[in-house]
Amino acid sequence: MTEPGTRPAGFDAPPLRRLRYFHGQMLGARDFQREQDYHREKLKLRLRALLGHGVVCGLLVEPAPGPGDGCPDGPGQPAPADGPPDAEPFEAPDGSGWDGPGRPRRRAVVRITPGLAVDCDGHEVVVRGGCAVDLWKALPPDERDTDTVWVGVQYGERPVEPTRAVYNDGCADTADREFGWTEECYTVRVTGCEPPKDERCDACCSRCEHTVLWLARIDGVRPYEPVRADRIRMDVRRPFGRHVPVVITGVSWRHGHTYTVEEARALLGTHDENGGLLVRFSDGVRADTLRPGVVEIQVIEGGAGRNASTWYMGGAFTEPDGSREFTDRFRYRQTTRETLQDGDRVLISVRAAFLxxxxxxxxxxxxxxGRVPAVAAGTDTSPDTGADTGASPDAGPCALPPSGYGPWTSGTGSGGDVFESWFFVKER
Known part of the structure; x- marks a missing residue:
């Protein structure tokens, strides 16, 4: 039996002691501070253990036309440099592209929109009015040798509203003038080094070491050029929750599309041992869970007259090989010689609950x-889906997922289920 006040080994939570009042008790500032700490620790524990952490809403990163002076700098941030000597200056026709004589204005500025997040310690990070970030100014000098940067926010506090004490305790070590309030704020973080990945499987029992909430990765950054919207990748964001599920990020066919018989054979790898249907994941899955029966290809016959007969197409995994423990993709190809005909529908099912x-x-x-985007079967890169959002050209009114940025992936946040997709076949 566990004694009161103890905790299981490995559970990272502070002792929870609340103030007990009694008649004639002498209370000081330290007692009231500890009472505040008790309620704050309970709230943080409830948030990170029961609900999780990550971006709740907003906090999108987008190009900003104005100067980046609206965000709080971190403590100890150095003064901005003039930029690298080989930087190409930018000058507007009216000369407004210059900060001063011989000094071009830095234009690598992005804006963080208002929003709410919870870090892995349970602190709520609130960005009320949004702010603009000068990427070059916020980037540490020793990390300015790269054109790829990551932008994030971090919880912070600062004392505000200075006031004088009515009564000064001669035995205390406090000054006559104190700050009466603590303001909860945030700090913008920009780095040129890829942030470490949180590899914890259970975020409830232990706190993470890195409390920065990363919002976007920006490629091709140059201090004197505006940031292009299509260079801002927000797939590094951690959605709010207990854990981040692995999702399907791309497949090698277009859902609901119509292919010719030859195109369908090429997709299925009918005559190509290195071909087959490609499915990509957002992170690694166990290769030993890619077993027979997880993927199923069903053909629903079409054509004139009585139809809708079905048959199952034999297949096997050709990628990954048996040497890998985890994989972020698989390839499944047809291994039998059945032929497709005009009007057939090829239904592909991936039983994700078993992966x-x-x-x-x-x-x-x-x-x-059916919004998971199509990727090129012979490449390792995501498709250029146009848009700074990653939206599919034919996505219709729901071009973006509910998060407000794309591209779409599989999943509803609950895990498991069956991934289903299909395409049609025509003779010519």
Whole structure:
């Protein structure tokens, strides 16, 4: 039996002691501060243990036309330099592109929109009015040799409203003038080094070491050129929750599209041992869970007259090979010689509940609205879906997922389910 006041080994939570009042008690500032700490620690524990952490809403990163002076700098940030000597200056026709004689104005500025997040310690990070960030000014001098930067926010506090004490305790070490309030704020962080990844499977029992909430990765940054919207990648954001599920980020076919018989054979790898349907994940899944029966290809016959007969197409995994423990993709090809005909529908099912990630959790596989984007089967890169948002050209009114930025992925946040997609076949 566990004694009162003890905690299981490895559970990172402070002792929870609340103030007990009694008649004739002498209370000081330290007692009231500890009472505040008790309620704050309870709230933080409840947030990170029961609900999780990450970006709740807003906090999007977008190009900003104005100067980046609206965000709080971190403590000890150095004064901005004039920029690298080989930087190409930018000058507007009216000369407004210059900060002063011989000094071009830095234009690598982005804006963080208002929003709310919870860091891994349970602190609420609130950005009320948004702010502009001069990436070059915020970037540490020893990290300015790269054109890829990461932008994030971090919880902070600062004392405000100085006041004088009515009564000065001669035995205390406090000054006559104190700050009466503590303001909860935030600090913008910009780095040129890829942030470490949180590899914890259970974020409830332990706190993370890195409390910065990273919001975006920006590629091709130059201090004297505006930031292009298509260079801002917000897939580094951690959505709010207990854990981040692995999702399907791309497939090698277009959902609901119509292919010719030859195109369908090429997709299925009918005559190509290195071909087959490609499915990509956001993170690693256990390769030993890619077993027979997880993927199924069903053909629903079409054509004139009576139809809708179905048959199952034989197939096998060709990627990954057996030497890998985890993989972020698989390739599944047809191994039988059945032929497709005009009007057939090829239904592809991936039983995501049987695919387990590094933490033995199921892949979140629901193909919501059939919006998982198509990727080039022979490449390792995501498609250029145009838009700074990653939206599909034919996505219709729901071009973006509910998060407000794209591209779409599978999943509803609950995990498991069956990923379903299909395409049609025509003769010519």
């Amino acid at each position: 387990l990630d590094r933490c033995c959790r199921p892949v979140d596989g629901t193909n919501v609205g």
